[in-house]
Amino acid sequence: MTALPITRNTLRLIARMRAAVDRITDDLTRALTTSWVLAWDDLAPLFLAAVQELLTTHPEQWPARGTVLRAQRTLHALEQTGIALERLATQVRRDIPTAAREAATIGLDGQTDIVSSQLPYGTTLPAAARHRQHQADAVDAIVRRTAEQVTVRSWRLEADATEAMKRELVRGVVTGDNPRDAARAMVKRVEGQFNGGLSRAMVIARTEVIDAHRQAAEVGQQDHADVLDGWIWHAEVTGPSRTRTCPSCWAKHGTLHPMSEPGPLDHHQGRCSRTPKTKSWADLGFTIDEPPDELPDARAIFDSLPREEQLKIMGPARLQLLDDDAIEWADLSTRRSTEGWRDAFHVTPVADLAKDS
Numbered sequence: 001m002t003a004l005p006i007t008r009n010t011l012r013l014i015a016r017m018r019a020a021v022d023r024i025t026d027d028l029t030r031a032l033t034t035s036w037v038l039a040w041d042d043l044a045p046l047f048l049a050a051v052q053e054l055l056t057t058h059p060e061q062w063p064a065r066g067t068v069l070r071a072q073r074t075l076h077a078l079e080q081t082g083i084a085l086e087r088l089a090t091q092v093r094r095d096i097p098t099a100a101r102e103a104a105t106i107g108l109d110g111q112t113d114i115v116s117s118q119l120p121y122g123t124t125l126p127a128a129a130r131h132r133q134h135q136a137d138a139v140d141a142i143v144r145r146t147a148e149q150v151t152v153r154s155w156r157l158e159a160d161a162t163e164a165m166k167r168e169l170v171r172g173v174v175t176g177d178n179p180r181d182a183a184r185a186m187v188k189r190v191e192g193q194f195n196g197g198l199s200r201a202m203v204i205a206r207t208e209v210i211d212a213h214r215q216a217a218e219v220g221q222q223d224h225a226d227v228l229d230g231w232i233w234h235a236e237v238t239g240p241s242r243t244r245t246c247p248s249c250w251a252k253h254g255t256l257h258p259m260s261e262p263g264p265l266d267h268h269q270g271r272c273s274r275t276p277k278t279k280s281w282a283d284l285g286f287t288i289d290e291p292p293d294e295l296p297d298a299r300a301i302f303d304s305l306p307r308e309e310q311l312k313i314m315g316p317a318r319l320q321l322l323d324d325d326a327i328e329w330a331d332l333s334t335r336r337s338t339e340g341w342r343d344a345f346h347v348t349p350v351a352d353l354a355k356d357s
Contacts, residue, residue: 005118005278005280006118006277006294007118010118013117014114014234014273021209027099028095028099029205029206032091032095036194043077043080043081043194044191046073046077047077050073050074050076051169051173051183051187055173055179055182068169069169074169078166081161082158085158085161085162088157089158093154097146100208100212103213104142104143104216107214108139108220111221112224115276139216142215142216153340161194164193168186168189168192169186173185203268203269206268207269210270210271213273214273217273218262229256229278229280230258230259231274231277232254232255232257233272234253234254234272234273237296238296238301242313243309243312247318247347248333249266249272250298250302250313251329252264252272256277264345265345266344267344299329317354321353326354331348331356332353333347333348334346334347334352
């Protein structure tokens, strides 16, 4: 069996890289959130005035769809919403590729040190030289692909959010309520639909930036393919964030994949990384003892967690199936295709697990 000496230094480098990418995605989503909040601050009075006018002119019953959408104040509020959402979408299409470039550079630059951390004498200098030669071209190509994906995935952002806001306006309120309270309740619902655009933008942002980081890591690892046995799916199964790691990622953690396989094909907003794994030192011609493998064993860690943490990660039904040995650890993860996105591994639904057990 091939030895895979992930060292403590390897884990330290991976943690540092993950923290750097987290800072990039956090800064990006914070900037998007701030822009959305400021935009709504300008729009909220327009919608409040529109709803109050409709309540005043139709005190007995909320008007029909045509009346709502033809009202001048409503038209003005929706027109300004379209302008604001177009501006926000432009920010999405501009800022995500910029963040992706930073994350990709980190992913590409970090591979030499990670591979070196698994070798006895840091024997990666020729590969590092090749890496520097094509670094800029590789990052540029990844950023171009990211920009194309962001454009495709955000093109309906404005229209979908505006249409959802129209549906809320047409849905109306109970006119017998206190008019002021009714107007505020309506505007709050419209705000929720406006923020649906933000939710979609944040999913796109986190997914595309982290995917760019993974793609760059894959490119960087190819420079060291002569000493690598493959790559490991690396989830966060230790530390304070372990209960936020989904069952699919717990199950995929530690699995070995060939260098030719892209990935990890994590779910949307997933934070799993691709860790290069060297061949055994014996296979590389070193006649010295290898250090112990320090890669955390996900199943062993999970089994040692307090019951409340296990429940938080798995949920009661899934955890009971594991306790009863009705399912295997690998059954927790299923590859799925989603229109408009790449394939990804998701948590297997409990109904599917129960059916197959």
